[in-house]
Amino acid sequence: xLLSRLARVSQEVAAASARSRKIALLAELFRDAxxxxxxxxxxxxxxxxxxxxxxxxxxxxxxxxxPAAEPTLTVRExxxxxxxxxxxxxxxxxAERARLVGELLGAATEDEQRFLFGLLTGEVRQGALxxxxxxxxxxxxxxxxxxxxxxxxxxxxxxxxxxxxxxDGPAALERFRLTVGRPVLPMLAHSASSVxxxxxxxxxxxxxxxxxxVRIQVHRDGDTVRVHTRTLDDITDRLPEVTAAARELxxxxxxxxxxxVSFDADGxxxxxxxxxGRVGSRVDVATAAREVPVSxxxxxxxxxxxxxxxxxxxxxxxxxxxxLVPEPLRVRRTVVSxxxxxxxxxxxxxxxxxxxxxxxxxxxxxxxYSAGRRGASWLKVKPVHTLDLVVLAxxxxxxxxxxxxxxxxxxxxxxxxxxxxLGKTFKGMTDAMLAWQTExxxxxxxxxxxxxxxxxxxxxxxxxxxxLQRSPRYPAGVALRFARVVRYxxxxxxxxxxxxxxxxxxxxxxxx
DNA sequence: TTCCGACAGTGGGGTCGCAAT
DNA sequence: ATTGCGACCCCACTATCGGAA
Numbered sequence: 001x002l003l004s005r006l007a008r009v010s011q012e013v014a015a016a017s018a019r020s021r022k023i024a025l026l027a028e029l030f031r032d033a034x035x036x037x038x039x040x041x042x043x044x045x046x047x048x049x050x051x052x053x054x055x056x057x058x059x060x061x062x063x064x065x066x067p068a069a070e071p072t073l074t075v076r077e078x079x080x081x082x083x084x085x086x087x088x089x090x091x092x093x094x095a096e097r098a099r100l101v102g103e104l105l106g107a108a109t110e111d112e113q114r115f116l117f118g119l120l121t122g123e124v125r126q127g128a129l130x131x132x133x134x135x136x137x138x139x140x141x142x143x144x145x146x147x148x149x150x151x152x153x154x155x156x157x158x159x160x161x162x163x164x165x166x167x168d169g170p171a172a173l174e175r176f177r178l179t180v181g182r183p184v185l186p187m188l189a190h191s192a193s194s195v196x197x198x199x200x201x202x203x204x205x206x207x208x209x210x211x212x213x214v215r216i217q218v219h220r221d222g223d224t225v226r227v228h229t230r231t232l233d234d235i236t237d238r239l240p241e242v243t244a245a246a247r248e249l250x251x252x253x254x255x256x257x258x259x260x261v262s263f264d265a266d267g268x269x270x271x272x273x274x275x276x277g278r279v280g281s282r283v284d285v286a287t288a289a290r291e292v293p294v295s296x297x298x299x300x301x302x303x304x305x306x307x308x309x310x311x312x313x314x315x316x317x318x319x320x321x322x323x324l325v326p327e328p329l330r331v332r333r334t335v336v337s338x339x340x341x342x343x344x345x346x347x348x349x350x351x352x353x354x355x356x357x358x359x360x361x362x363x364x365x366x367x368x369y370s371a372g373r374r375g376a377s378w379l380k381v382k383p384v385h386t387l388d389l390v391v392l393a394x395x396x397x398x399x400x401x402x403x404x405x406x407x408x409x410x411x412x413x414x415x416x417x418x419x420x421x422l423g424k425t426f427k428g429m430t431d432a433m434l435a436w437q438t439e440x441x442x443x444x445x446x447x448x449x450x451x452x453x454x455x456x457x458x459x460x461x462x463x464x465x466x467x468l469q470r471s472p473r474y475p476a477g478v479a480l481r482f483a484r485v486v487r488y489x490x491x492x493x494x495x496x497x498x499x500x501x502x503x504x505x506x507x508x509x510x511x512x
Numbered sequence: 513t514t515c516c517g518a519c520a521g522t523g524g525g526g527t528c529g530c531a532a533t
Numbered sequence: 534a535t536t537g538c539g540a541c542c543c544c545a546c547t548a549t550c551g552g553a554a
Contacts, residue, residue: 019519019550055530057539094531094538123521127549131519191545214542229542273526276542280528376517399521400548407523426523427546466544469525479525484545 001037004071007115014126022128026136040079042162046133047124051086056120060098065105143170151176153185153372156232178308180221180253183228185372189380195345198362198379205362207345208333212272212358213261214279220246221253238282242296251324258298268356299331313366384464387498391459394441396451405438413499420476420500427484460492468507476500477512
């Protein structure tokens, strides 16, 4: 199949607003793909590379290359070239990658270049990714969409399922069951604004502490232990403590879901930055493990002794977990009977925060494990802080925000009467707010030269954030974590905005 | 007819490791 | 030695479609 066909379909998908139309377009293309093209075409149209990321980003792609006049590239040729690209490493590899990318782009037409650009940067922006591709695949093969989706979650990969389906038809879906040693997409949580709201929604539920670390899925099959992240990357080699802990457990075959975190000498959780830095260290793991030891803490069991527990109610899965995993290696929790018992849930949240953790996750007791879904039966509750800050500058948006000032630079007052930038945010704005702030900020602009528009520091905005973190980049030595706009405060003058001093006083746990 | 769940898009800060400077 | 870049960790929120209620 020619790459030009994919590029054209991707454009048509982007132009279609109806999901059903997007699905139909993808299904038609998948149906036409030859067997050898399928493992390439399907991931490409889901906005994904079969090889994973290739070490090619905006910088390498930034240099314009004269496009080819006629489309001649086939998807198999593209795949072969990207395969070579992925294998390049060592001195001179940057130049070699750039050369290969240039070769590829030079053979592509303008439309094809645009498609490849999106694919390589992971931003296809056609309003259709995995979920829509799954529907298209189901349509193309005559398999029920729900079963295809479930197979993809259990295989942890769309390609694998696509290959099997196109080779053997819908019957192939039978093969995709939870298998120890093969990671499945983890279940995710929604947010709730309070414990009361969460308990109201879920009724009888467990309230569990939410640890601020890295999600892990641990598979043990006899002596073999594998540890995977939320995106199913294998990080076994970086976490010897987790492997050791899994081998200590009194079971030969199991799959557990949990979090890996680091505690200091007093048993207080270290900052996310410290834990994530440790988990990210892969060269000298022994040293990293000595300096920042980590512990696994589990909260769910997906499989124990060959029994697949996914469809069991959480209460039963947790009973299995408790049989296998001793209490110190499980998250703290309390069970409440319903809204009449909200007080106990709130006390548990307060105690959890007192111990230095992030918040709680409230979980319905009768819900199954919805692999790969953001299940409505898991609700996280974290405290939210707010500040009144001053807009120092704004950046022009992209995509559907093109032509709008989107990303705000946020400042707090300093002792000398100036402002210190604490981070940026593009979150929380409605379309109406985007339009309004674009107009208002242009009135305040002192420099509209580049993609950053600097403004007179006069506009006050209320910002919600999750916490403060140490920053090597911003002048106050701290930055806001997950900042988002709540509303503009036109009733406030910049002299009434919050100060850096007050912010630091409110977060004694963080020192710049 | 209205409501709500699922998705995609729009980017945020930090750290690590590698290659280039 | 330092800098630049890409890959991944963590993530919030809004708009939209389409099926559920």
